[in-house]
Amino acid sequence: MAKIIYDTQIGDFLDHLAEEYAVFLPTENNPRSFSAQFKFGRYQKGTKPILNYPLTVLPPKEFIFPAEDVLFKYQKEQIIEAKPQKQIIFGLSYDDLEGIEKLRKVFEVPVRDKPIVDKLENTILIAIDRYSPPGSISFDLYLQEIEKGVFVAFVGSKKGKTLLGKGKFKDHKIQVPTIIFKKDPLLNDPNLSMAFKKSKDHPIWSELSKKCFGCGICSYVCPLCYCYDVKDKPEFGAESCGVRCRTWDSCLLKNFAETSNHNFRTELKDRIYNWYFHKFVRMPKEFGFSGCVDCNRCVVYCPAGINYRKVLKRVLDDYKKGLKK
Amino acid sequence: MKTENYIPQKAKIIKKEYLCDDVISLRLKVLGRKSFSFLPGQFVMLSVLGFGEVPIGITSAPKEKRYFEVAVRSVGMVTKKIFTLKEGDYIGVGGPFGNGFPLSEIKGKDLVLVAGGIGLAPLRSLIKHIAENRRLVKSLTIFNGARCPEQLLFRDEYSDWRDFSEVSLSVESCDSSWKDCVGNISEIFGRTKIKRGSIMIVCGPPPMFDPVINHYAGKSVSESDLYFLLERKMKCGVGKCQHCTCGELYVCLDGPVFAYDKIKYNQEAFK
Structure with a gap:
């Protein structure tokens, strides 16, 4: 037996969810905006949800690890810890779900990052995609679209199970097709990590540095870039009050590795190498997975038109050629 | 597992001394804690609300647990602000972080x-x-x-x-x-x-x-x-923010003290 819901019933389901939670889902951007057509935004009761969308400009990491997140407020000497809100992220794609899952691991080990883990614990994830639900990635509900406008619900947690009561899910005897999500095979190449580890002196980094603006867009739109800066923001007119924020940073920015008397990565080619090194060497070593879910955002939004798949391929091919010699 | 909430602990400046024209030594007592344990070579995050925080090495002996000392050089916004603080003022403290000096390896040497x-x-x-x-x-x-x-x-x-x-x-x-x-x-x-x-x-x-x-x-x-x-400008001290990485290593978690044979071929450690 499969639990089925139709596209026409999802608005009603969301209305029920929105009574209890802040619900975020893909929304259409301002049509005058020159960037993406879709972005995650707050659900407004009664509006028609978008169930098919190509890609949002920012990944849903912005609800777990926001661009500017208040760590705490301060009033004179008193510190007030930030409290996470109960929220639902609705309509995540398979790869965005994977992005959140990996981000969870990043902020859980080796030291548990309380503000982010607290946010995750207060977040319900409801995914929608045409692929079969992932076996190893956690979610609360997963709606697999088996034909246009027809969704089969898969329950991934206790919370997810109780949510079924909020929508008009009906039991049907149907065969659910198995559709496996496939990443670019480059990302599963067993030599990938070693190829990047050994490629510091590859000419590709200085070639890329001639094209790359060093703007950091690729970091901001990446579901798995998570480097950050910490800043205090005093209230104007009441400087003893304010907030301490964690803000998105990018290792591509010139001052990223600057200390009081030295900059350890002055050259853009070294910063580009570090960007790849983090994703394909440091993260695999630390967590057992790479820092890429193959979502394509950095390709779409790079103003220099840099495509990581081409970089991966060239570094891998040259590494393998070197092995054969 | 260790949890970090990034909330600085309140500490009182019980002594302030000039070590030279641009370096001060501060003796700090963390409030509400009988002891502050650390290892030589570890660092703390010093924070001034409204200005930010900076990683600073501990300079006092670990045996004295009622207070600890740090030396601060005036270079950026936060350290300049720290310079203006007086004895009796409060400052925020995070940590201690890092591995510290190799105390067991130096025994008898x-x-x-x-x-x-x-x-x-x-x-x-x-x-x-x-x-x-x-x-x-x-x-x-x-x-x-x-x-x-x-x-x-x-x-x-x-x-x-x-x-x-x-x-x-x-x-x-x-x-x-x-x-x-x-x-x-x-x-x-x-x-x-x-x-x-x-x-x-x-x-x-x-x-x-x-x-x-x-x-x-x-x-x-x-x-x-x-x-x-190794000195780097950490923003977290717990291996998240990425500001202190040298190749595969984190200065804040794996260091700040490294044996040369472990970093000899690490091209980012000695840049």
């Missing part, structure tokens, strides 16, 4: 400390620890260099240190009253012989590293007995 400028500050914690546990090492030699005599930190303590160690000084510029070495710290290397098999710990600006490596690494000091304390 001839130990050489090489300090450049404010690099002496974290080493002072170890020197004071040895002062209280004189049998910890077989012998202690301190090479300390600075731009000028006035920039030598903790000058009034050198005579105490000489009770249990040999202290050699060098400065880059001075007047005729200066009797010790003139030039950069490698001037001392040529003049003072160290024992074969010594353990060496180096803490100072990156330009100091090459002369040390050229003179000692794999010669009188084996590569696994030569340690460097």
Whole structure:
């Protein structure tokens, strides 16, 4: 037996969810905006949800690890810890779900990052995609679209199970097709990590540095870039009050590795190498997975038109050629 | 598992002293805590609400747990603000973070400390620890260099240190009253012989590293007995923010103290 819901019933389901939670889902951007057509935004009761969308400009990491997140407020000497809100992220794609899952691991080990883990614990994830639900990635509900406008619900947690009561899910005897999500095979190449580890002196980094603006867009739109800066923001007119924020940073920015008397990565080619090194060497070593879910955002939004798949391929091919010699 | 909430603990400045014109020493007492435990070579995040936080090495002996001391050089916004704080004012403290100096490896060995400028500050914690546990090492030699005599930190303590160690000084510029070495710290290397098999710990600006490596690494000091304390501007101290990475290593988690053989081929460690 499969639990089925139709596209026409999802608005009603969301209305029920929105009574209890802040619900975020893909929304259409301002049509005058020159960037993406879709972005995650707050659900407004009664509006028609978008169930098919190509890609949002920012990944849903912005609800777990926001661009500017208040760590705490301060009033004179008193510190007030930030409290996470109960929220639902609705309509995540398979790869965005994977992005959140990996981000969870990043902020859980080796030291548990309380503000982010607290946010995750207060977040319900409801995914929608045409692929079969992932076996190893956690979610609360997963709606697999088996034909246009027809969704089969898969329950991934206790919370997810109780949510079924909020929508008009009906039991049907149907065969659910198995559709496996496939990443670019480059990302599963067993030599990938070693190829990047050994490629510091590859000419590709200085070639890329001639094209790359060093703007950091690729970091901001990446579901798995998570480097950050910490800043205090005093209230104007009441400087003893304010907030301490964690803000998105990018290792591509010139001052990223600057200390009081030295900059350890002055050259853009070294910063580009570090960007790849983090994703394909440091993260695999630390967590057992790479820092890429193959979502394509950095390709779409790079103003220099840099495509990581081409970089991966060239570094891998040259590494393998070197092995054969 | 360790949890970090990034909320600084409130500490009171119970003593403030100028070590030179742009470096102060602060003695801090963390409120609501009977003891503050740390290892020599570890660092804390000092924070001033409204200004931000900075990683700063601990300079006091670990035996004293009621308070701890730090040396702060005035360079950026946060450290400049810290300079304006007075005794009795409050400051935020996070940590301690990092691995600290290799205390078990130095046991019973001839130990050489090489300090450049404010690099002496974290080493002072170890020197004071040895002062209280004189049998910890077989012998202690301190090479300390600075731009000028006035920039030598903790000058009034050198005579105490000489009770249990040999202290050699060098400065880059001075007047005729200066009797010790003139030039950069490698001037001392040529003049003072160290024992074969010594353990060496180096803490100072990156330009100091090459002369040390050229003179000692794999010669009188084996590569696994030569340690460097690396400086980076961490924003978290717990391996998240990525500001302190050197290749696969995190200075905040794996360091800040590294054996040379572990970072010899790490192209980002010595950049």
